[in-house]
Amino acid sequence: MLTYMDVGLSFKENQEIVRLLRRHPNQLELGLFGALWSEHCSYKSSKPLLARLPHEGRFVVQGPGGNAGVVQLSYRWDLAFKIESHNHPSYVEPEQGAATGVGGILRDIVAMGARPIALADILKFGTDDKSQTLRRGIVEGIGDYGNAIGIPTVTGTVGYSEVYDANPLVNVLAVGLRARNVHVGADGARPGSVLILMGQATGRDGIHGASLLASQDFGEQTEEMRPTVQVGDPFMGKLLMEATLAIVGKGLADAVQDLGAAGLTSSTAELAYASQVGLIVDVSQVMCREPEMSAYEIMLSETQERMLVSIPLDKLKETLDLISDYELPYTEIGRVVEGDFLRIVKGDVVLADVPTGVLVGGCPRLPIPSDLSTLLGEELLEEETSIPLNPEWGYQVLGHPDCRERSAIYRRYDSTIGVRTVWGPDHDVAVLRIDDTDGVAIAVCAPARWAAVDSTAGGIGAVVNALSLVATQGAEPLGLTDGINAGNPDKPQAYRRMAGLIEGIAQAARVLEVPVTGGNVSLHNETRGQAIWPTAAIGVVARHPHPLSPVLDQVARPNLRICLLNPPKVSRLGGSVLQEILGITGSYPRLDLAGIKSSLHVLMDMAQKADQAGLAAVRSIGLGGTFVAIARSLMTPSRNVGVQLNLPADSLVFDLFNEMAGQWILYIEPDFLSKWEDACQARGVRLQDIGITTDSPDIVIKGGRTVTWPLQELWHAYRQGGDFIGR
Amino acid sequence: MTRTYQLTFLVGLKSGILDPAGQATRNVLQHMEYAVQDVRIGKWIRVAIQADNAEHALALGQEMGQRLLSNPVMESFEVTVKAL
Amino acid sequence: MTRTYQLTFLVGLKSGILDPAGQATRNVLQHMEYAVQDVRIGKWIRVAIQADNAEHALALGQEMGQRLLSNPVMESFEVTVKAL
């Protein structure tokens, strides 16, 4: 006999199930509840917190709740996009875990009827030996899937800290394109329709916590009967993607739902719940890869590359012909009826029958502690007030694992397939051409160190950082997606940090008026009591006004003015790479969102018509601060232009290495300086003229004494790490 | 004194784990009208190694198989030894 | 009447052709301090097929090996048969 504990439910939750059902669930039903009331499927800890995120906006077509958010790009196109995590599977089996993460988010996009056009990967690795192996496998896996299915990986971010040793993070963003007149999701299934399950035959893959049941069903436990690793098959994924998009394109399906976590259980239950219909699913009709799979295994299997479509009877033949044409395996596994239940049968025998309102909607949510707002108060750690500059820090910061050049990773991803990539992973922001006039800017970030002490400050910083990146292109942000990664929410500290992170994201998104249209929460990233830093992966999609000519991020000419747009009134080093190098732990500053909002307006206006604003190049300031932003803007192939900066000696270290997001380095044609001054003044935004580009290949600072960093040395640090220089 | 042995590893996916390459190859063989029911694909690795004797070589083989040559999460392996 | 046979193919690069995967594996094994001299890597393919008898199965195997399962420019293969 299975008990509620075997499927991961608490005593209280079990009581609630009995109360709502007005009976005890049978074994299979208990399994269904175990899956759908898990943290992963029900968001029981985070949903009340996520409610704080703004969802509304002018361009929102579909907010949270579907397989992915959808925003309007143009009068012809919508964009579907979302971040998904695959952290734990990637730790267990890096290659397949990461590969199936990519496959999973792509199916979410496809299930919205959108054709994926871009991927971005957000990775956090530990620093021990095992982490090196994990990194190799994870990068390999992401490439294996994305390259083979033929979706370009156009941007991403990588960070390192020992807090990720046993919990690496693998979050993947996918973006898809959908014609404006297409509308499909999980919520349109109508009584009378037939449920088709297509794609891979179902095996015993990734049946979480199901080993007990499996062994019960089989009497004896053998190696083969234990849950097995999910293997990604991008080839089947490609066929499935094309078939699904063809079905949607021809208007054959009334509902589409991919199979992800908890497999058929969550896809059928969620489809029924969203469409407000009943479903009868016959497990004997599900194609199985192995003999004698139990109903429980069939319902809980996480075999990849499967899709559920609901097809009205009069469209059935055309649909089946189409699926066959792709040589995709499929079966009819059930039908849609009036009602509000999920009924699982095997031929004539009813195995489970539960109201979807209870199964999907009934999971008790963890209430937000009433004193949460006081708990989220600013956690300030003391900072040094004056530090003399050590020039070595320039190399160390630029060569820090979080700032270093990434081509060894992104070279392994196809970034040019699809012929949309105007700017790929060698830039901070990806620029994609949609057609001759429409374009998209995509940026991701996950500045984890910023949230290490004060997670609210980190959440704010992450959103500001993402929006600052697309603002360099004068691109109008359409929506945000967030991946929340945190520790065990049952522990007060981990919960508070997660809550703070979400609160920070919510605050920034509200003030800056960009909606969050979807995302993901991954909790329990904790091993032996060591939790990761609460880590927000933020993705933004923005409408690019002139995708064929991005605003440059590198300078190749001397005699340009260099200005800081919106430098902070008081620079603080909290949470910076430099602090880590110096062995200091500080809290990231809470940013002035109102000031940032005005600056974003100024930059957006000017960058939309960069020629008329004399804007030769621009970079958003983030990890590594102004120093890294400037150094990277000089890393042209010829590296023959340098800069000379005049900065006050007493605040030099703060000015160069603070990482306060929402400031930019601008390279302006001298004649246009006054135009910028006027634009900034009109909005009360600070513009600080700090120097000029030169034809000498180095960074020179005149502030008190003169400090010089030759570009060639900086390049080595950037390529090979900060400890390389002179050693 | 040591001598050279040849270890042959057969590494394959554990049963129950999806083998997409085998599946695709099976489909093509069927299209070519071979009466094929099932195809599984794995790799062999042949290692020439110095060891004291055959047992010693085999013990090293077991160790290498676990530590490097197979992925214990998904694969199993067999190793055989032959004197060269 | 036909029955099921299992064909096992061992496919490998022809000798003389550089095997970078084998070399890389050898280097890692040497770093791990195994007294390894040489490593070659190839694949095995196991096919379940219907045939009249073992000779027939083997003949089919030879054919499949040449037509699909190996690349004659770079690879050679052996096939063995076993009744299932």
Place this chain on the structure above:
Amino acid sequence: MSDHTAQPTVGIIVFPGSNCDQDTVLAIQALGARAVVLDYRLAELPPVDFLILPGGFSYGDYLRSGALAAAAPIMDAVEKSAASGMPVLGICNGFQILCERGLLPGALLPNPSGEFICQWQTVRVVNAPKGFETMADGTVLRLPIAHHDGSYRVAEGQLASLFEHGQVFLQYSDDKGGAHALVNPNGSVANIAGVSQGSVVGLMPHPERAMAQYLGSDDGRGFLAAWLGLRGNVEC
């Protein structure tokens, strides 16, 4: 060329798992030619003037890249057309398929790093094959590569004969056309990036992705225009 000399028709073969087919269709259309997508199950070809086997991961690259597609029904027809002199171009996976089918010499093995490589690459025209008459030997092209199995190898003793017979089409080179080990991305023998045999041509780089300066290069436009005999479009 069939009836209408002005607008050639290019057949683009789609195998299960091909993923550069649409990019190739767009490139061909951008050059003013007609693109028809051909299903791998066809036994006969419709009337076309040119054939392209596009890039991608046909059959997931399982077993060996290109091997499973080389056994597809349409390949009999491709073989026949090639024998009668129809221009056939294999790009990346298409190149692998043509080698596997024996329509081109050699084979493409996994990159020695064991890793996929995506980057911009310069290649030099060594010996412009039949059909590429407008493309001068020595021309340097900037094209992207994106492959896992691009290490070109030939059977023992075959290399000299390839050069002798003018079958070496492209070599990975520096931007001045120098072909040396430093600019060999994948361990291909003699830096070979493309070969020809009769009217059949294969290359690893992707000309269809280099159709405009804003994508990084428009050398692919010149390349494809040359192959289609559209002189007006050639600027390389």
